[in-house]
Amino acid sequence: QDSQCHIPWSATCQSVLGRPLSVWDEFIKALVLEQLQAILHGQFLSVANQGEKLLASALQQLTDNRGNTGNEDGSFDRDVALFVWSEVTSSLTSCNSLGLRARACTPSASRICSNLDSQFGDILKDAQHFLCTEKGEGGVTISAQVHS
Numbered sequence: 001q002d003s004q005c006h007i008p009w010s011a012t013c014q015s016v017l018g019r020p021l022s023v024w025d026e027f028i029k030a031l032v033l034e035q036l037q038a039i040l041h042g043q044f045l046s047v048a049n050q051g052e053k054l055l056a057s058a059l060q061q062l063t064d065n066r067g068n069t070g071n072e073d074g075s076f077d078r079d080v081a082l083f084v085w086s087e088v089t090s091s092l093t094s095c096n097s098l099g100l101r102a103r104a105c106t107p108s109a110s111r112i113c114s115n116l117d118s119q120f121g122d123i124l125k126d127a128q129h130f131l132c133t134e135k136g137e138g139g140v141t142i143s144a145q146v147h148s
Helices: 009-017 023-064 072-078 080-085 089-093 095-102 107-127
Strands: 130-136 139-144
Touching (some): 023 072, 023 107, 080 095
Antiparallel strands (some): 130 139
């Protein structure tokens, strides 16, 4: 009796619907994609807000320390030419620091960029769990990849 109850899914769908049915494609994929987009959108908004706060904080420090030249980073932020042309022995040994000077990227700007790079890197790492595997009629097919 049990053998009579085992009808393949594809045969049942073909018989009832007249076509094959993929539960993932028909019902689940759109919900997963919508949720993924919402999560990524929220993460990008969070990074953007954090970036605004970092910039506002740097600007506040810059205006608070306008007369104070004791903070080397602060004076570099106020006078980029001083930063670019100052003689600092550590910059001569570090290609990264020399490259920052060549691009006139002050230590404060570098810290802000590093922070944002790290946060965007985390988002990218999270998003890589969902890879685009193929393009079909309706666009991109999303596939969940499990990484350990």
